[in-house]
Amino acid sequence: MERIFLFIYQYRAFFTFLVLELVAVWMFLENNQFQGARFFNSANSVAAAITGFSQNTADYFSLRQVNRALAEENARLRYELEKRNRQLENLSGATADSAIIKQFDFVTAKVVNNSVSRFTNFLTINKGSINGVEPGMAVISQAGVVGKVKVTSRNYSVVTSLLNVDVMISGVLKRTGHFGTVQWDGSDPDYIQLKYIPRHVKPLVGDTVITSGYSGVFPEGIFIGTIADVKLSKEAPFYLLTVKLAQDFRSLSWVTVIRNRLLPELDSLEVRVPDFQ
Amino acid sequence: MNRFGVFQIALFVVYLLVQVVVLKNAVFFHTAFCFLYIGYLLRLPVETNHMALIGVGFGMGLLVDVFYDSLGLHTMACVLIMYLRPYWLSLLTPQGGYDSGAMPGIGQFGLQWYLVYATPLVVLHLSVLFFTEAGGFEYFWITVGKIGASALYTLLVLVMVDVFFTGSKR
Incomplete structure (x- = not known):
């Protein structure tokens, strides 16, 4: 027994290294697989306050741009609202289901921390569980x-x-209606890949890619980007499409969080069919 | 707590804040990252206790991870280079050995010695970091590019900071 202690003492530096390294590896795996470790990320209030301060300073330089974008969006939304109102007037005879009209909730949030250069990028926003945001x-x-x-x-x-x-999300070619999977290849933050569009479709440069709404997370028809490059190798069953992202992720300052009130219903329905996904 | 200890803690905080507030945003072409905080780990006195070195590496890595949302990643790399540092230093012992209280820096040992000392540790740190982040060797060449560019960038800033703040005495 004494010799074991002596042995451990002799190589104490190595054992310290081993233990701390294993702790680090464990934290890394745990954090990636189970979204655990709630405290040690930039959503913790001290870290968020520090990065928020530096982000605030940086924000002053993009105020003019953000203002313009918001004004444009306001104008567009007002237009959509009017259009929708008129449609509703026409339908006033029919009874609409209020659950479907109020299906989506919106929470506006400010980006306090952001990265675009790593393989796995995250952003931190200033709305949390208290504002109704959920994973x-x-x-x-x-x-x-x-x-x-x-x-x-x-x-x-x-x-x-x-x-x-x-991250993979379901995207649709708006012009043809075919759907595929949108996934980033880790190289250029301006471009993203659309996969699994079959050979017989004829996608063109400039075609619009939008969300499909199949997963129930994103509403249908949210803009993803436009096709910048179309590749089809000889034997491949699918196209490899490069999509220019609509949002410049480097200048992201305000975002909207969407909650789908009907998502639990959709999920519990699909769970009842074995092997649905 | 003596004055030296207080100074080291203050320096730790400064390196950490500069890293997470300033340098986190100073990335070139999405490939070249500057991890100046490694400089703090490299310049701890030569005779620092081996276990203390590993502990400081763990703490620095963990705090950087909190801000980078990459829990465990920087910690892993830091603990590894801090474990290897004393062995590497003993291989590089100059003639006559290290003076007591010596800190590995350009001021005391010269630029050439410093580069020989720092380059392998920085490259090892960045390799662990980027390959683990990429989840293996699937994106091999992109990752190697990132390591090369980041190593050059980090070493350049390390040398500039060292020369500027300690002044070349040789």
């Missing part, structure tokens, strides 16, 4: 899709960016 909710900006909420604390949330090699 799994969709996040969009006025230009298009941004990502999904990963973890929330009381006042902040971490969002898995679309620029993350682990």
Whole structure:
């Protein structure tokens, strides 16, 4: 027994190294697989306050641009609202289901931390569980899709960016109606890949790619981007399409979190069919 | 707590804040990252206790991870290079050995010695970081590009900071 202690003491530096390294590896795996470790991320209030301060300073330089974008969005929304109102007037005879009219809730949030350069990018926003944000909710900006909420604390949330090699969402070619999978290849933050569009479709450069709404997380028809490059190798069953993202992720400052009130219903329905996915 | 200890803690905080507030945003072409905080780990005194070195590496890595949302990633790399540092230093012992209280820096040992000392540790750190982040070797060449560019960038800033703040005495 004494010799074991002596042995451990002699190689104490090595054992310290071993233990701490294993702790680090464990934290890394745990954090990635189970979205655990709630405290040690940039949603914790001290870290968020520090990065929020530096982001605030940086924001002053993009105020003019943001103002313009918001004004444009306001104008567009007012137009949509009017259009919708008129449609409703025409339908006033029919009874609409209020659950479907109020299916989606919106929460506006400010980005306090953001990255675009890594393989797995995340952003932190200043709305948390207290504002009704929950893991799994969709996040969009006025230009298009941004990502999904990963973890929330009381006042902040971490969002898995679309620029993350682990994220896949369902996208549709608006012109033809064919759907595929949108996934980032980890190289250029301006472009993303659309996969599994079959050979017989004829996608063109400039075609619009939007969300399909199949997963129930994103509403149908949110803009993702436009096709910038079409590739089809000889034997491949599918196209490899490069999509120019509508949202410039480097200048992201305001986003909207979307909650789908009917998502639990959709999920519990699909669970009842074995092997649905 | 003596004055030296207080100074080291203050320096730790400064390196950490500069890293997470300033340098986190100073990334070039989405490939070249500057991890200046490695400089703090490299310049701890030569005779620092081996276990203390590993502990400081763990703490620095963990705090950087909190801000980068990459829990465990920087910690892993830091603990590894801090474990290897004393062995590497003993291989590089100059003639006559290290003076007591010596800190590995350009001021005391010269630029050439410093580069020989720092380059392998920085490259090892970045390799662990980027390959783990990429989840293996699937994106091999992109990752190698990131490591190369980031190593050059980090070393350049390390040398500039060292020369600027300690002044070359040789």
